[in-house]
Amino acid sequence: MRDFHSHSNYSDGEVLWSMVQAAQEAGLDGVGIADHCQLPESDSVRDSRAALGHTLDVTYERRRRGIETVREESSIAVYDAVEMDYATHQEDRIAEFLDVAGFDYVIGSVHAVEDRPIQYPRTSRTTPRQNSRRSSTSTSSNSQR
Numbered sequence: 001m002r003d004f005h006s007h008s009n010y011s012d013g014e015v016l017w018s019m020v021q022a023a024q025e026a027g028l029d030g031v032g033i034a035d036h037c038q039l040p041e042s043d044s045v046r047d048s049r050a051a052l053g054h055t056l057d058v059t060y061e062r063r064r065r066g067i068e069t070v071r072e073e074s075s076i077a078v079y080d081a082v083e084m085d086y087a088t089h090q091e092d093r094i095a096e097f098l099d100v101a102g103f104d105y106v107i108g109s110v111h112a113v114e115d116r117p118i119q120y121p122r123t124s125r126t127t128p129r130q131n132s133r134r135s136s137t138s139t140s141s142n143s144q145r
Helices: 016-025 043-052 056-073 088-101 128-143
Strands: 002-006 030-037 077-085 105-109
Touching: 002 016, 002 077, 002 105, 016 030, 016 056, 030 056, 030 105, 056 077, 077 088
Parallel strands: 002 030, 030 077, 077 105
Antiparallel strands: none
């Protein structure tokens, strides 16, 4: 069995070696590192995506070197992939980027519709992970009362 959709610290996951080690310990035959990737259209969009760690469009070569190092030390297959954010008006840019980047495979995804994020509300400046931390902190402080 292989997991073709995992994220590393190049987006919203853990460091590469720990992702591969976890896959090995789970008995998987392979793991695909498919970090989030968007092609920002403006500096403000680039900045907001950088705050989330979604900058694979500029860091994929560095991540690839890390994957190659992990591959050499791993007993399972490790794939260099991408979860590419899709926007109809960017089809040509996306195709060009993917041709140049040469990933093992691509997972297409939609994270926004008409510039509105669908993963979490635009008004929120926190990620789902940060929201869950706040909830658990609130719960634990409430239980101490």
